[in-house]
Amino acid sequence: MRWEYNVPGIPDSYFERDEEIPMTKEEIRALALSKLRVKKGDIFLDLGCGTGSVTVEASLIVGSEGKVYAIDKDEKAINLTRKNLEKFGIIGNVILIKGKAPEILYTLSEKFDRIFIGGGSEKIREILKASWNILKNGGRVAIDAILIETVNNAINSMEDIGFENIEVTEIIVAKGMKTRMGTAMISRNPIFIIVGEKK
Numbered sequence: 384m385r386w387e388y389n390v391p392g393i394p395d396s397y398f399e400r401d402e403e404i405p406m407t408k409e410e411i412r413a414l415a416l417s418k419l420r421v422k423k424g425d426i427f428l429d430l431g432c433g434t435g436s437v438t439v440e441a442s443l444i445v446g447s448e449g450k451v452y453a454i455d456k457d458e459k460a461i462n463l464t465r466k467n468l469e470k471f472g473i474i475g476n477v478i479l480i481k482g483k484a485p486e487i488l489y490t491l492s493e494k495f496d497r498i499f500i501g502g503g504s505e506k507i508r509e510i511l512k513a514s515w516n517i518l519k520n521g522g523r524v525a526i527d528a529i530l531i532e533t534v535n536n537a538i539n540s541m542e543d544i545g546f547e548n549i550e551v552t553e554i555i556v557a558k559g560m561k562t563r564m565g566t567a568m569i570s571r572n573p574i575f576i577i578v579g580e581k582k
């Protein structure tokens with residue numbers, strides 16, 4: 384068997400940041416991209432691209448045969464994503480769009496293999512409905528959520544819309560921090576990844 388999926392794993396410190404824009408952290412990106420089964424040649428949508436960390440990693444995976452659409456409602460996030468793309472020398476395969484979901488999704492003519500939803504949780508049902516329309520058969524969606532209400536809403540919405548193979552993963556990451564006594568583990572907030580497939 385030939386396994387064609389790949390995850391790059393770029394350290395968080397390599398990205399330009401902005402204190403007003405929360406970033407999807409390295410371990411969460413790795414799991415989300417892995418659960419999405421992103422591969423070379425995919426058409427990928429990063430909704431709520433923020434710093435562009437997911438956009439950068441996804442564009443490295445899909446390569447020149449694929450494409451990444453990076454969307455955010457915030458101009459600052461679009462500019463920061465552009466900066467990070469330039470930092471990693473990525474030019475050809477990313478389309479940056481300033482727009483708000485779900486409305487912006489109805490204006491896209493492209494069909495997607497993979498959609499990562501990192502923002503817009505208050506409108507998750509509407510965003511999932513719009514995502515369904517632009518997803519290819521066999522396509523996958525992943526939602527990055529902090530609130531349990533979002534998880535519940537996302538699962539119910541996915542079931543109603545017709546998504547299959549719905550899977551919820553809770554990730555609790557603790558990072559080692561050097562102290563005088565040794566290395567102490569500092570916990571971060573739990574994050575949920577909800578994945579669904581359009582058969």
Ligand SMILES: C[S@@+](CC[C@H](N)C(=O)[O-])C[C@H]1O[C@@H](n2cnc3c(N)ncnc32)[C@H](O)[C@@H]1O
Binds near residue numbers: 432437482
């Ligand atoms: C948690 S941050 C995303 C982090 C991003 N994945 C990264 O690694 O930097 C959420 C982003 O979603 C954007 N956002 C929130 N609601 C949105 C919506 N309805 N449409 C488009 N973007 C939205 C915010 O402006 C913010 O930049």
